[in-house]
Amino acid sequence: MNNKFLGTGVALVTPFKSDLSVDHEALANIVNFNIENGTEYLVICGTTGESVTLNKREKQEVVTTVTNANKGRVPMVLGxxxxxxxxxxxxxxxxxxxxxxxxxxxxxxYSKPTQEGLYQHFKAISEASPIDLILYNVPGRTSKNMEPETTLRLAKNFKNIIGVKEAGNNVSQYLQLLKDKPEDFLVISGDDDLALGVVLAGGAGVISVIGQAFPKDFSNMIRLGLQGKTKESYSIHFKLMDVIGYIFEENNPAGIKCVFDALGLCKDTVRLPLVPASHQLKEKIGRFVNDYN
Incomplete structure (x- = not known):
């Protein structure tokens, strides 16, 4: 199994200043905060990073900032x-x-391809990629589920397709993947609320949203899960349960940026069509952060 991606990866936010420009200082601070507190790898320019609102130059600058802050300490994944x-x-x-x-x-x-269309899409990407590839199935955003049979067909046919970030919030689908996957193929949770259960069932870990705000506890929870320490790991999960629900209550990443604002790590600014968390949600998140700390 590819040990680079065992444990907790985080889907980094892209912090913005009040004028909506990228806040590179805050981004570097978030990277350091995560690495120093146990995060195993970083995911750059994913959904949580608001990549669809970044232009090509901004994406390059974000990659440069994260690379410079990381200094080769942990693996990096690019969306x-x-x-x-x-x-x-x-x-x-x-x-x-x-x-x-x-x-x-x-x-x-948006396009809603068939399962064969999904297979051919990732076949073309695999053949073009000079590095390893992690598939990302998130039917709530794409409006099309990639069935386990399609994922496993890709896993078996392409050596550089090493894993899937599965984010369908579907326990049955996770278990199907874990039951039938090739030995070295990584099933990575993309659902913070299900991540520990997936790990305890044989998953490789998580690419997390909330993990970047509470990296010490969250990464420790996943490590305990990988060791099969159910009681100890769930004690941390229960501490974080409420805030995991809060950050997805309205939209992602407005929720996690609200947490970061409460922690003093970056502003809660997002780019349209997203809007910041409502006053009611900010109050709930603020109370949670104060009580947690």
Missing amino acids: IGGNNTAAVVEEIKSTDLSNMDAILSVAPY
Whole structure:
């Protein structure tokens, strides 16, 4: 199994200043905060990073900031995906991936391809990628589920497809993947609320949203889960349960940025069409952070 991606990865936010420009100082601080508190790897320019609102130059600058802050301490994964297969392939070919350990590529959204279309999309991406590839299945955002049979077909046919970030909030689908996967294939939870259960059932870990705000406890919870220490790991899960629900109550990443604002790590600014967390949600998150600390 690819040990680089065992444990807790975090889907980094892209902090913005009040004028909506990228706050690189805050981003570097968040990277350091995570590495110093046990996060095992970093995911850059994913959904939580508001990648669809970043232009090409901004994406490059975000990658540079994270790379410089990381200083080679932990593996890095770059989000490159979309619903135009040719454009995704071209982006992979034109991007400097020398500092990256893998690409995270989301299933095509909006187009709603068949399972064969999903297979052919990721086949083309796999053949274009010079580095490892982690599939990303998130039907709540793409409106199309990648069935376990399709994921496992890709896993068996392409050596550089090393794992899937599964974010369908579907326990049965997780278990199907875990039962039938190749030995070295990584089933990574993309659902913070299910992550511990997935790990205890044989999953490799998580790419987390909330983990970047509470990295010491969250990464420790996942490590305990990987060791099969159910009681100890669930004691941490129960401490974090409420805030996991809060951050997805309205939209992601407005919720997690609200947590960061309460922690003093970055502003809660998001780019349209997202809007900041409501006053009611801010109050709940603020109370949780105060009580937690």
